[in-house]
Amino acid sequence: MGAQYLQGEGNNQVFDICNQLGCLVDDQNKSELAESISDVCNQIVDNTGQENYSSSLDYFKSKQVYERVNEIVQDANLCQAVIDWLIKGEMDNNGASSLSDVSLGSYHEFEDSEGNDERQLGQQGFRSFIEYLRSSISEHKIQLNCEVTKVMSEWYKNRFICGAYSYHSVRSSREDHELLQKPYIPGKLPRILFAGEAIHTRFFFTIHGAFESGIHEAxxxxxxxxDNQ
Structure with missing residues (x-):
């Protein structure tokens, strides 16, 4: 679990657990300018009313976004630099080589959790959370820390992953999302069930979405x- 922050507090089981474990910290590096610009962009996306998957995040390059950001920074050169930073951040977060492939319409399906939209984790990251989950598993049922083979992942180099969360392509549809949730059933019984943030219909690209998805499939x-005993 590579993320270092949680998105939202309300209706977020991972936040509830991490908060009880005391592994959340206040982010000391927050920029008021960055927050203001992020809020503006979120408002613009919310107000587009575009629920068609074929519309893309290239919208951030539009004149409307430029004018709204310029109202905050009031400097043409700085405005363009901020927009470039915003676009790069969205590309990194989505693992996309171009925002023209990231669906703007799918953002309308994402459900924001109440409270702080970015709660930072301490230096231990999710270690306390993982230890909490491991404590509920009987050691005689599963061997922990028993290395079978060593595999070094370079998933950030994988052109289908790019080291980020999933995103909905402009070439995808809601039906594609629903297909991802279906188990593999070669006979009468499901043999492979799929879980992860990409499967969740409301909290995709979040840790708590992955967590809820895993619980559901379990x-x-x-x-x-x-049913088959």
């Missing part, structure tokens, strides 16, 4: 075992 597996 419950599905338990139901399958109970």
């Amino acid at each position: 419950q599905q597996i338990l139901s399958i075992f109970e």
Whole structure:
């Protein structure tokens, strides 16, 4: 779990656990300018009313975004630099080589959690959270820290991943999202079930979306075992 912050506080099980464990810290590096610009961009996206997947985040290059950002910085050169920074950040977050491939319409399906939209984790990151989850697993049922083989992941170099969360392409659709959630059923019983932030319909590209998705699929597996005993 590579993320160093949680998105939102309300209706967020990961936040609830991390908050109880005391592994959240106040972000001392927040910039009021960055927050203001981020708020403006979020408002613009919310007000576009474009729910079509074919519309893209290239919208951030539009005259409307430039004018709104310039109202804050009041400097043409700085305004363009800020927009370039914003675009680069969105490309990095989405693992996309171009914002023209990232669907703007899909952003309307994302559900924001109440509270601070970025809660930072301490230096230990998610270690306390992982230890909490591990404590609920009986050691005789699963061997932890038992290395079978060593694999070095370079997923940031993978052209299909780029080291970031998933994003919805302008070439995708809601039906594609629903297909990702379906298990592999070669016979009468599901053999492979899929979980992860990309599967969640409301909290995609978030840690708590991945967490909720994992719990849901685990419950599905338990139901399958109970129904076929």
